[in-house]
Amino acid sequence: MKKTKAIALISGGLDSVLAAKVISEQGIEVIGVTFITPFSGDGTSQRVKLLAKILNIDLRLLDISAEFFKMLKFPKYGYGKNLNPCIDCRILELRQAHQLMKELGASFVVTGEVLGQRPMSQNRQSIELIERESGMEGLIVRALCAKLLSPSIPEKEGWINREELLDIEGRSRKKQYKLVEKYNISGYGAPAGGCLLTDSGFSLKVKNLMKSNMLDTDFINLMKTGRYFSLSDSFKLVVGRDHKENLKLLQFAKEGDIIFEPESKGPVAIGRGKRENADLEIASKIVAYYCKNGPVNINVKIFPEDKEEIINAEKISGEEILKYRV
Template sequence: MEREKKVYLLFSGGLDSVIAAKLLQNLGFQVVGVHITSPFFEKDLSKVKELADRLGIELKVVEAGEDYLEMLKSPVYGYGKNVNPCIDCKAYMLKKLKEVAGEEGIIATGEVLGQRPMSQRLDAFRSIEKLAGLRGRVLRPLSGKLLPETVYEREGVVDKRELLDLRGRSRKRYPEILRKLGLSGELPTPAGGCLLTEPSFAVKVKDLIEHDQLTWENVKLLKLGRHFRIGKCKLVVGRNREENEKIASFSKDKDLILKVEVAPSPVGLLRCEGEPERGVLETAAGIVARYSDAKREKEVPVSVYRSGKLIEVIKVQPNFNTDKYALKV
């Protein structure tokens, strides 16, 4: 029975995935782009959809779930320099791709051999396929001539001679490839990086893992403000009005909001497992006072709110020793 010429392509919206989509179309495939999104590697979905429309491909968007966070806590193949589980992450994406494609669906990516040091080596490709349960079932058309034969080539679904032989990070050949594929006009840059590879972000993710607080809500909060760990409590302090508003919007029933009301001040969100100890609350208030315009005063009143209600005003000395508590590289 001849396999249907439909392919499910991991579609980041970057240049390589666009080239892969066009190449596969030119080979007679109906392409379905599957875009995986999470707070760690977000792209503008409207631009991804525009690209898909421009290419004439169907687009499916899949949001990373709680299972991604479980993987992140203990990846089979470990981390890169920071908390980037690149091999496990790619395997996770391929598992999601397989869920969309079905057991017999043709699966492809825009990966280039040798382009990324951790996840785009030949041995890494093998590990990823093994972990995803897709041995020999991942078509990588941009480097297909250089890679071992897949099931699709064995079955005659694709001809290896029609694939490309890209290797490494150089893009010198891309203009000619784009011309031959018939791609012109404004095209996307290579896909953006993952926040888990950034040292300043990674240290905050590690803190969540160490304190068993790795949730998607807490991850989204990592993108805002300055972050401090005071005992078992987490304090997030805004850096401008926009951040203050966003941080306040994350407040839950048990959270405390701290701010100085006698002078321009950041908003601080204090999140604890239970009721914070008095010393923790006073330290948090001192840090908020430190970043307010009243920081030169000997004593600063800091208002403490819960669920929008003022519960007390603490008078503190601005805490200038913030490095002791700050989460930073």
């Protein structure tokens, strides 16, 4: 008899791991999928690979950055507290999972959603909306709270036993931690899931990039690496905070970027976008601000060219730098 397959959405957080385990314990072949965007938490890919080994399941990593950027600009169901489009994000993920389900011959999708845990996307109304909009009506098993919801097709058809599913509700995690002990699971991430768009400071930076029509994966990776400044609608600056970030910024430099490196000890900075001469002067002053002494000679070059210009920069004032810091 052919074994029933299920696609499990694995975020790296605790709930998604437990949901996959609950279903695999019923003899279902579980295939994990993790969706990757530039807004995923640091180390997500490594963590989910480790968790897949612990769960003894196959895992697919799918980069949905292009689709996510389109959705982020105009989310049909709006944003959460910050720039997090939770409902539209979930719909996008489930549509992708539905496609993967067809490709791999799986019968249903498993998620770690818990009724009432997140105000925007995990209330009963949103759960029903997401299921309709994703085209997955009846084919999503929310293993941790299934007993609180109407039976799914896999439950009705007897592919899985509803009695072995759970009735977890709300923000308390006591029942989840009991399951962790039962299954001896470790290596999972923080409960919040790690999406950077839930962070207010980071969301402001992303909004600034969106307003300037400069939002892409390369710029998000650059922005995550240091202090972010908007010198104009068309020119942005990222300044390293330590030696490790300085090296990382240089790795992220792309053709046409402006690299700022002080001759004395200090931060590396990357400027990106259409610039005026005044932008280079302001950027140099910002770099000088983070150097120990001033004025400072700043080596300025267009990547990947070797030709350098030296700008002798005074430190920008603490008051003025706030005009540009995002």
